Structure formats: structure tokens, C-alpha cells
Amino acid sequence: MVKKLNFKNPPNHLAIIMDGNGRWAEKRNLDRIEGHIEGIRSLRTVTAAAIEYGIKYLTVYAFSSENWQRPKAEVASLMRLLEEYLNLELPFLIKNKIRLNFMGNIEKLSKNSKKTLLNVTGRTKKFGSLCLTLALSYGSREEILTAALRMAKDVKNNKINIKDADENLFSSYLYSKDMPDPDFLIRTSGERRISNFMLYQIAYSEIYFTKTLWPDFGKKELIRALRDYEKRVRRFGKTQD
Numbered sequence: 001m002v003k004k005l006n007f008k009n010p011p012n013h014l015a016i017i018m019d020g021n022g023r024w025a026e027k028r029n030l031d032r033i034e035g036h037i038e039g040i041r042s043l044r045t046v047t048a049a050a051i052e053y054g055i056k057y058l059t060v061y062a063f064s065s066e067n068w069q070r071p072k073a074e075v076a077s078l079m080r081l082l083e084e085y086l087n088l089e090l091p092f093l094i095k096n097k098i099r100l101n102f103m104g105n106i107e108k109l110s111k112n113s114k115k116t117l118l119n120v121t122g123r124t125k126k127f128g129s130l131c132l133t134l135a136l137s138y139g140s141r142e143e144i145l146t147a148a149l150r151m152a153k154d155v156k157n158n159k160i161n162i163k164d165a166d167e168n169l170f171s172s173y174l175y176s177k178d179m180p181d182p183d184f185l186i187r188t189s190g191e192r193r194i195s196n197f198m199l200y201q202i203a204y205s206e207i208y209f210t211k212t213l214w215p216d217f218g219k220k221e222l223i224r225a226l227r228d229y230e231k232r233v234r235r236f237g238k239t240q241d
């Protein structure tokens with residue numbers, strides 16, 4: 001019998017900057033898109049493992065606001081892949097009761113990608129075994145600026161009183177309003193930067209960098225990262241006791 005792995009205190013919310021698809025492909029003399037295709041496999045593996053290990057929220061950086069500046073052909077391939085992923089994944093999401101969510105400026109997506117995305121989020125919105133959020137056309141600075149402008153407008157229109165403006169109220173204007181802050185943030189591919197990802201929400205997240213490229217990131221790597229997380233002592237600015 002295979003022994004079931006147990007994590008005493010798994011992160012409630014795991015966030016991942018899935019980086020290194022292009023380098024994975026280039027190392028093999030393949031087109032960069034092949035790396036993105038392999039990256040989707042990793043996402044599938046990690047999604048299934050997240051449910052197994054008791055993680056409730058999984059948020060993945062799939063496409064940043066800045067990624068629109070990549071060559072047109074790569075952007076087009078990524079958008080095509082997104083639609084394929086969503087259509088192919090729907091039965092898996094339904095079977096495993098996964099709610100698909102997104103954050104980002106989806107107005108920039110093509111009409112079809114947006115339609116497919118809204119169809120999948122709509123059809124899975126009642127599920128609760130795992131909330132899988134795709135950060136798509138997402139940039140944290142844009143998110144924060146938009147939130148600040150919307151809040152200012154609500155003050156001006158007397159919808160809220162400026163005296164009530166606190167961190168909780170501000171958070172309710174962010175894309176992440178319905179989820180807790182990430183407990184654990186993983187970035188693959190060896191880069192040690194945040195690249196405009198959830199800057200407000202990761203104030204107290206534990207961070208883990210690995211050199212592994214995202215297409216090579218599987219269950220074994222996830223377990224290694226979660227074991228590392230288990231050892232962390234989170235203080236949130238307080239003393240340990």
C-alpha cells in the first residue's frame with residue numbers, strides 16, 4: 001500500500017509564479033510554446049496534489065500585464081493554449097469539485113478567450129474542494145491603482161465614509177477580495193524576484209525559490225517545498241510566544 005503523505009499544517013493558500021517554460025523549451029531546441037504546453041501538465045499535477053495535501057486556495061501566475069509586450073506570435077499561442085486548457089480542463093474541474101477563478105484585466109483578452117473563461121468560472125463557481133485562481137493579464141500595481149481609484153470614487157459618491165477606510169475595506173477592492181492572503185509563495189526557474197505579483201497580499205507570505213523550471217516541477221518538488229514550509233516559524237511581527 002502506498003503510504004499517504006500528511007502535512008500537519010499545509011498552507012491554506014499556495015501561490016505560484018510558474019516561470020521557466022521558455023528556457024525549458026530552448027534547452028531542448030524546441031519552440032517556446034512547447035515549454036508552455038509542458039507547463040500546463042505541471043499545473044495539472046500540482047492542482048491534483050494540492051487537493052490531496054489539504055490546500056484550499058491555489059493561485060497561479062499564468063500571464064502578467066507585462067507579458068503582453070512579448071512577440072505577437074508567442075502571445076497568440078499563449079491565448080490559444082489558455083482556451084484549450086480551459087476547455088480540456090472543465091471535466092477535471094467538475095469531477096474534482098474545483099472552483100476556477102481568475103484575477104486580472106480580462107478585458108484585454110480576446111472575445112473568445114473571455115467567453116470560455118467566464119463559462120468555466122460560471123460552471124464551477126459553487127465548488128469548494130479547491131479554489132484555483134488563474135492570474136491572467138494580471139499586474140499587482142495595476143490592481144492596487146484600480147482599487148484605490150474605485151475606493152476614491154465610492155467615497156466621492158458617499159457610498160462609503162472615508163472614516164471607515166481601513167486595510168480590510170481596501171482589500172475588498174482588490175481582485176483577491178474573496179480569498180485569504182497567500183501563506184506560501186513558490187517561484188520556479190531560479191529568478192529571485194516577484195515580477196509584479198500580489199505585492200499587497202504577500203506582505204507576510206513565506207517565500208520559496210527553486211531553480212527547477214516550471215515544466216520540471218512535479219509532485220516531488222512540491223513535497224520538498226511543503227516540507228520546507230512546515231519548518232517555517234511565522235511571527236507576523238510578533239514575538240514567538
Ligand code: IPE
Nearest residue numbers: 018019020021022023062063
Ligand atoms: C513562464 O515562463 C510563463 C509565462 C510568463 C507566460 P516564461 O515564458 O517566462 O519562461 P522563461 O522565463 O522565458 O524561461
Ligand code: IPE
Nearest residue numbers: 017018019061062063064195
Ligand atoms: C512572471 O514571469 C510572470 C509569469 C510567470 C506569468 P516573467 O518571465 O514574465 O517575469 P520576468 O520578466 O522574468 O521578471
Ligand code: MG
Nearest residue numbers: 019020021022
Ligand atoms: Mg520567465
